[in-house]
Amino acid sequence: MNAVITANGLSKRYKNAVALDNVNFEIQPGRIVGLIGPNGAGKTTALKAILGLTDFQGRLDVLGMDPRSQRDKLMEQVCFIADVAVLPRWIRVREAIDFVANIHPRFNRAKCEAFLARTKLTAHQRVREMSKGMIVQLHLALVMAIDAKLLVLDEPTLGLDILYRRQFYQSLLEEYFDDNKTIIVTTHQVEEIEHILTDLMFIQDGKIVLNTDMEAMGDRFAEVMVNADKAPVARQLNPLDERQVFGKSIFLFDGVDQHRLAELGEVRRPSVSDLFVATMKGTYA
Amino acid sequence: MKTLYWLVKREFWEHRGGFLRAPAITAIAFLVIAIMTIAGGEIMGRHVGARFPLDDKNLGVPASGIMDPQTLQRVGTILDAILCGSALIVLAVMAIVVFFYCIGSLYDDRKDRSILFWESLPISNWKTVLSKVLSATVVAPVIATIIGVIFGLLLLALLIFTAIFHGFNVLHVLGAAHPIQVTVHIIALIPLYALCALPTIGWLMLCSACARSMPFLWALVIPLASNVIIWWLDLIGLAQFNAGWYFSHITARLLFGLRPANWLDFSHNMPGTATDSLDHVTTLDRLGLISNYASLGARDVWIGLIAGIAMLTAAIWVRRWRHDN
Numbered sequence: 001m002n003a004v005i006t007a008n009g010l011s012k013r014y015k016n017a018v019a020l021d022n023v024n025f026e027i028q029p030g031r032i033v034g035l036i037g038p039n040g041a042g043k044t045t046a047l048k049a050i051l052g053l054t055d056f057q058g059r060l061d062v063l064g065m066d067p068r069s070q071r072d073k074l075m076e077q078v079c080f081i082a083d084v085a086v087l088p089r090w091i092r093v094r095e096a097i098d099f100v101a102n103i104h105p106r107f108n109r110a111k112c113e114a115f116l117a118r119t120k121l122t123a124h125q126r127v128r129e130m131s132k133g134m135i136v137q138l139h140l141a142l143v144m145a146i147d148a149k150l151l152v153l154d155e156p157t158l159g160l161d162i163l164y165r166r167q168f169y170q171s172l173l174e175e176y177f178d179d180n181k182t183i184i185v186t187t188h189q190v191e192e193i194e195h196i197l198t199d200l201m202f203i204q205d206g207k208i209v210l211n212t213d214m215e216a217m218g219d220r221f222a223e224v225m226v227n228a229d230k231a232p233v234a235r236q237l238n239p240l241d242e243r244q245v246f247g248k249s250i251f252l253f254d255g256v257d258q259h260r261l262a263e264l265g266e267v268r269r270p271s272v273s274d275l276f277v278a279t280m281k282g283t284y285a
Numbered sequence: 286m287k288t289l290y291w292l293v294k295r296e297f298w299e300h301r302g303g304f305l306r307a308p309a310i311t312a313i314a315f316l317v318i319a320i321m322t323i324a325g326g327e328i329m330g331r332h333v334g335a336r337f338p339l340d341d342k343n344l345g346v347p348a349s350g351i352m353d354p355q356t357l358q359r360v361g362t363i364l365d366a367i368l369c370g371s372a373l374i375v376l377a378v379m380a381i382v383v384f385f386y387c388i389g390s391l392y393d394d395r396k397d398r399s400i401l402f403w404e405s406l407p408i409s410n411w412k413t414v415l416s417k418v419l420s421a422t423v424v425a426p427v428i429a430t431i432i433g434v435i436f437g438l439l440l441l442a443l444l445i446f447t448a449i450f451h452g453f454n455v456l457h458v459l460g461a462a463h464p465i466q467v468t469v470h471i472i473a474l475i476p477l478y479a480l481c482a483l484p485t486i487g488w489l490m491l492c493s494a495c496a497r498s499m500p501f502l503w504a505l506v507i508p509l510a511s512n513v514i515i516w517w518l519d520l521i522g523l524a525q526f527n528a529g530w531y532f533s534h535i536t537a538r539l540l541f542g543l544r545p546a547n548w549l550d551f552s553h554n555m556p557g558t559a560t561d562s563l564d565h566v567t568t569l570d571r572l573g574l575i576s577n578y579a580s581l582g583a584r585d586v587w588i589g590l591i592a593g594i595a596m597l598t599a600a601i602w603v604r605r606w607r608h609d610n
Contacts, residue, residue, distance in 0.1 A: 051404075051405075053404060054606075055606065072407055072408070072409040073407070074407075075404075075405065075406060075407040075408075076407040079405060080401075080405045081405070082398075082401035082402075082404075082405065083398060083401060086397075086398045086399055086401040086402050087399060087402050088299070088394065088397070088399035088402065088403075089397065089399070090298070090299050091298070091299075092298075095295075095298050098291075099291055099294075099295055100406065102287060102288075102291045103288055103291055103292075103406050103407070103408060104406055104407060105407075139402070143405075
């Protein structure tokens with residue numbers, strides 16, 4: 001199958017900073033990709049480029065289109081939630097549904113209403129009368145009813161409580177996502193999306209520093225809990241990271257034979273957040 | 286077409302307060318003032334014992350009840366003028382509303398970031414901008430005209446009621462008024478109004494699309510400051526500019542093009558345009574479509590139109606790439 005997104009030498013420079021530095025990647029259909037990086041690493045710029053909201057250098061192909069010149073057509077296939085609470089404050093639930101239903105050729109009104117029926121939102125309610133979590137529910141209901149090929153989520157759950165966050169990702173996974181759809185998500189709450197991701201991309205200083213699917217990540221990276229006596233041996237294997245817990249050392253290894261590691265202690269798949277912290281060491285130093 | 290319709294509808298939803306409520310409240314306020322004035326006058330009159338007999342005899346209506354045509358025409362013109370003036374008041378309020386609407390039109394959604402929602406839908410920028418232009422040139426004036434005419438009719442009804450109360454048989458003169466023609470003409474003049482307002486709309490929306498903050502200030506400061514500089518250059522004799530010409534041809538057209546009857550600037554010296562006189566020219570004549578649309582013969586109208594369209598095109602282009610954080 002053709003890739004949903006292909007980026008070749010994608011670069012974006014602002015006046016005094018490089019947001020994207022000659023980035024290459026490819027995203028296949030039916031994946032849920034986590035784009036993760038520290039603040040200012042270029043995540044949002046990359047997403048903006050994909051959505052045709054910013055100019056860039058290099059080549060970028062989204063669903064066979066150039067987002068700069070074919071944006072209007074592209075947006076029939078692509079949907080995004082750019083930020084929490086960006087719905088216009090004056091709009092009513094009913095108006096929002098009416099509007100999107102008549103503007104978007106791939107909008108399924110029944111689906112949207114069915115989703116909203118399970119929330120406390122009422123047709124007459126205005127966005128300005130809603131809590132942040134309710135706004136996101138409405139936005140999600142609108143977006144999920146659109147049969148888009150690509151969904152881009154940029155920090156969609158920032159500032160929401162855990163109930164809303166859980167519901168958000170659960171709805172996406174259970175009612176929206178399928179093999180024909182692709183989701184790209186950026187968030188700082190890595191722990192919460194870790195189990196739904198199929199692919200992982202780390203971005204740092206405008207460069208992709210890690211691009212792997214979750215299975216390959218489990219093969220490549222390993223976390224080993226080592227007793228103090230074996231710690232020097234472990235250190236010789238060039239661990240990415242070492243931290244101390246309850247008198248034991250936890251080492252993070254990249255590409256070391258897992259049988260060998262098993263001799264040192266209990267081997268686990270590292271969490272995305274631990275891997276992230278280890279990879280980004282020294283970012284803000 | 287369907288997208289455009291819904292975009293215009295969205296503008297109306299968002300600006301219901303300005304497009305509908307503001308004119309309606311203006312009309313209601315004026316009606317209340319009129320009622321208060323009439324009632325106050327009646328009561329004060331009673332206090333001092335004065336009577337205002339407005340019966341047929343006092344007003345010079347002959348016993349036959351048939352007035353001579355010239356008098357009838359004068360009365361008709363006054364009645365039409367009341368209707369027309371009422372609409373003008375409401376249209377003036379609308380002009381202020383639309384002025385601020387244009388300034389905010391391409392700025393407010395960037396400021397509250399809701400542009401990110403609109404941009405997530407398959408809507409081209411030119412349609413968005415066009416829907417806002419249509420709201421300013423069609424939706425707002427049509428609503429204001431309708432409200433203005435209803436307001437005028439209610440005001441007339443109030444005056445007639447007062448006259449009847451004082452013993453005047455209104456039926457004599459009612460036939461002299463032309464409420465339907467006046468209404469039709471005012472509505473038919475909206476396209477002309479829109480054409481002449483386009484430079485101002487274009488300028489305000491361009492400022493709205495470009496400004497990173499305070500679009501109102503930019504929209505106001507650039508024409509006014511440039512005018513002052515022109516005037517100053519002229520004053521110190523450094524260059525031969527005509528500040529007065531600059532004001533009427535640039536500054537005023539960028540800022541004041543939304544005022545009601547904005548095309549009169551261009552029909553001043555048009556041949557065949559009537560001068561004020563109740564005897565020869567009725568209100569209906571003043572609203573004559575041919576004489577008013579004749580102002581389209583003025584070159585300045587078309588230059589303004591081209592400038593307006595150019596500024597709107599620039600606004601569409603700027604809109605495409607300006608996504609502030």
